[in-house]
Amino acid sequence: ESNAYITYKLGYIQLKNGKKLEGRETLNQLMKRKREMGNPIIIKTRMLLMEEKYTTYTEVKLVNPFEETLKKKTQLLDNLLIEYSDLAKQNDPDLLTEVLFHMAAALENFKDSLINSERPSELTKEELEEYNFLLEEKTYPYDEQAVKAYEKVIHVGRNTMALNQWVQNSMGRLSILRPALYKRDFAVIEAEPVFIYPKPVELGGSL
Secondary structure, eight states: OHHHHHHHHHHHHHHHTTOHHHHHHHHHHHHTTTTOTTOHHHHHHHHHHHHHHHHHHHTOOOOSSHHHHHHHHHHHHHHHHHHHHHHTTSOOHHHHHHHHHHHHHHHHHHHHHHHTOOOOTTOOHHHHHHHHHHHHHHHHHHHHHHHHHHHHHHHHHHHHTOOOHHHHHHHHHHHHHSHHHHSSSOOOOOOOOOOOSSOSOOOOSOO
């Protein structure tokens, strides 16, 4: 375990110093022990690698050709949700709130990416208005699930007294996403888990 911790710290330092390839290679040595799911060092390693995957996901912009970049970002989101769902099985309130927060943030990012996506240049004014309307329709499920995920973070935090940064961050996001409900008098509803894979929403077909 001492060697595992040293390996983890080395990988952590490499990643934080911009040596991403070396850092991933170092941490992947520990991932050969992935079957030790409950091992705290393995969990920390998985979370650190997930940070890198999350960053890669958020950096993907929906630009033309739209269908191509949409497919890429959708697949990355699917992969994130699968891995976060697996990590969420651990009976650790601090880990669970962190995992759920990142799931919510990933869903919110997908919604924002759709809204801010590059529009086709050949559309008329009327066609562009219709295109924007269809985009907003497609963002709605992601927005709703992100809100429910943030609410779940707070629900878990209050039930387990794990009032950490992820709970605070979720409160902040809800005050922005649903200001009428959460800006002044924050009251958390009883939220059920919403992120058990398979993926939450299909984006089939073209706009």
